[in-house]
Amino acid sequence: MSEPAGIILAAGMSSRFGSDKLLYELTIEGDCQPLIQHTLQSWFLLFDEISVVIRTDTPPLRQTIMDFAEKQHKNINLIECRDAALGMGHSLSAAIKANSESSGWMIGLADMPLIPFSVLNQVYQNLKLGALITAPYFDGQRGHPVGLNRLYKDELLAQEGDSGAKKLLQRDAEFIQKVDTNQSGVLIDIDCMQDINRIEKSS
Structure with missing residues (x-):
């Protein structure tokens, strides 16, 4: 059985943004690059290979991800989810299916570029040491990424709709x-231009 797999869900519709937000050139601490690259950059400090779930109709995003992975000398397992428009649960299920032999899964969202490496690493280590579920908390609120043990495999494979693993996390809190x-x-996370402006002003 392999170690925990890193999974990033990047198959959203960006409906509130007006264009593909993951390709938006975002500046964080003077570093300007597409949003998806900011997110991947932190994860690449921890993983040599990451699974990224995308829609089937986003060739520019696919190319941006692959080019960045090549530049960073890392591997990307791109998973095209045909049912992505039906909700995040379908993307999650596709990602688990593609990493079914892993000991667990560390699941993050592509539009969250501000998660520090220290948090990513701690979630990963907890998962590696056998935690059933692990996640960061800020001011009492659960954040991302979320780590899930392979004991949840069948339940995750059956995910549908747009709630992802939310009900599971509430039930087994x-x-x-x-x-x-x-x-x-x-x-x-980044949903609209106001979120971009907030992040760029504070960085």
């Missing part, structure tokens, strides 16, 4: 191994 952090980036 008592099993969550918390990673407390003072970094609010574990809660911050």
Whole structure:
């Protein structure tokens, strides 16, 4: 059985953004690059290979991801989810199916570029040491990424709709191994231009 797999869900519709937000040239601490690259950059500090779930109709995003992985000398397992438009649960199920032999899965969202490496690493280590569920918490709120043990494999493979693993996490909240952090980036995702402006002003 392999070690925990890194999974990034990048198959959203960007409906509130007006264009593919993952390709938006975002500046964080003076570094300007597409949003998806900011997110991948932190994950590549931890993983040599990452699975990224995308829609089937996003060739520019596919190319941007592959080019960046090649530049970073890392591997990308691109998973095209035909049912992505039906909800995040379908993307999650596709990712688990593609990594079915892993000991667990560390699942993040492509539009969350501010998660620090220290948090990613701690979630990964907890998962590696056998945590059933592990996730960062800021100010009492659960953030991302979420680590899930392979004991949840069948349940994750059956995910549908748009709630992802939300119901599972609510039901088994008592099993969550918390990673407390003072970094609010574990809660911050990008949905609209106002979010971009907030991030660029604060960085």
